[in-house]
Amino acid sequence: MCYDIKTQLHTQLHKAKRLGDLKAIDEITKKLLPYTDLPLFHASGFSHPKLLIYTTDSPDFPSVAQWGLIPHWVKNEESKKKLWNNTLNARSETLTEKPAFRTAVKNNRCLIYLEGFYEHHHFQGNTYPFFVSKTDDSPLIAAGLYSDWLNPANEEWIRSFTIITTKGNDMMAKIHNNPKMKEARMPVFLEEDQADNWLRECEEELLEDFLSNIVQPSPEGVLKAHPTHRLRGKEYKGNTSAILEDATYPELLFDTDLEGIL
Numbered sequence: 001m002c003y004d005i006k007t008q009l010h011t012q013l014h015k016a017k018r019l020g021d022l023k024a025i026d027e028i029t030k031k032l033l034p035y036t037d038l039p040l041f042h043a044s045g046f047s048h049p050k051l052l053i054y055t056t057d058s059p060d061f062p063s064v065a066q067w068g069l070i071p072h073w074v075k076n077e078e079s080k081k082k083l084w085n086n087t088l089n090a091r092s093e094t095l096t097e098k099p100a101f102r103t104a105v106k107n108n109r110c111l112i113y114l115e116g117f118y119e120h121h122h123f124q125g126n127t128y129p130f131f132v133s134k135t136d137d138s139p140l141i142a143a144g145l146y147s148d149w150l151n152p153a154n155e156e157w158i159r160s161f162t163i164i165t166t167k168g169n170d171m172m173a174k175i176h177n178n179p180k181m182k183e184a185r186m187p188v189f190l191e192e193d194q195a196d197n198w199l200r201e202c203e204e205e206l207l208e209d210f211l212s213n214i215v216q217p218s219p220e221g222v223l224k225a226h227p228t229h230r231l232r233g234k235e236y237k238g239n240t241s242a243i244l245e246d247a248t249y250p251e252l253l254f255d256t257d258l259e260g261i262l
Contacts, residue, residue: 001089001176002142002163002187003046004118004231006131006244008039012052012062012113014139018192024061028052035064042118042231042243043067045088053161054111055146059199065110069162070149071100077153090145092166092188092215096207101162104145105211106204110161111195112142117187118231119176123255130175130261131244132225141195143188143215164188169217174257175225188215189222225261227252 009029016024037049045067052062069087074080087100095105116133117140134140146161168176168184176184190198194214202210227247229237237243252258 001165001185002117002119003088004042004044004129006041006043006115006117006133007051007113008041008115009033011115011139012038014113015054015060015062015111015195019060021060028062032062032064039239041239041241043239044231046085048084051112053144053146053159054113054199056107056109056199056201059196063159065146065159065161067163068160069100069104069145069147070158070160071103071147072149073099074149075152077151080149080151087160087162089165089185089187090162091185092164092211095145095164095211101145104147104162106202106207108146109198110144110146111190111198112144112161112163114140114142116140118228119172119186120178120231121175121227121252121255121258122177122179123252123257126251128249128252129228129231129247130225131228132172132175132223134222135224140187141190141192143190143195143198164215166215166217169223170220171223171225171261172217174261177257186217189218190214227262 036051043049048066048068050064050066053065054062068084070080090101095101116131118129118131120127120129143164144161149158165185166188168186172186173184229243229247
């Protein structure tokens with residue numbers, strides 16, 4: 001799963017920079033940045049941070065959205081709170097089946113530009129956080145879904161999103177080894193051409209083939225990982241760059257599952 005991320009403004013501006021749109025970059029910085037929680041050196045999805053996403057209805061200019069998808073049919077604030085923590089991720093295998101996602105996957109797809117994400121590794125009854133990023137340090141482009149919800153209590157519109165996950169690749173299987181889960185998971189990351197396609201319209205009868213072709217684990221060698229400081233508890237350093245420093249856990253040197261990572 002993916003419940004902890006890192007992203008900053010320059011990462012979220014990657015698409016605008018690729019397009020060479022200096023006016024958009026200036027507008028995003030002045031008008032949208034104040035409404036986000038950026039920079040996020042570490043953010044838990046359970047805090048529902050606000051960041052920028054690119055959507056099917058605005059593929060070249062981002063909007064502010066909160067992590068944790070709120071379907072349009074949610075009736076009130078109480079129902080939203082009950083559902084919110086369960087929609088941080090969307091399993092790719094059941095996108096067209098789950099009520100929270102099956103409408104969004106047809107029409108409301110989005111991209112989330114990240115510098116990396118965190119996962120916990122289990123060893124001898126303890127957990128150890130790892131930071132995962134691209135080997136070339138370029139942005140990760142996560143495939144997601146979004147929704148617009150009108151809060152009936154105050155008539156405020158909230159745009160929200162979820163990150164799609166799939167079966168973990170071999171590297172993630174070594175790291176994300178939670179014994180309570182049947183298999184390792186990881187976010188779905190797209191290359192530039194796939195990202196452009198993800199935001200294009202797709203006829204409903206072609207959706208299944210479209211998803212099966214684009215929603216795949218990252219190829220081996222694309223990602224790298226290192227252990228970081230604790231993300232929870234008294235040792236947590238907070239949303240600061242210090243949390244990303246390499247952390248040393250001597251006991252992990254005896255964990256043969258991490259061979260090739262440490």
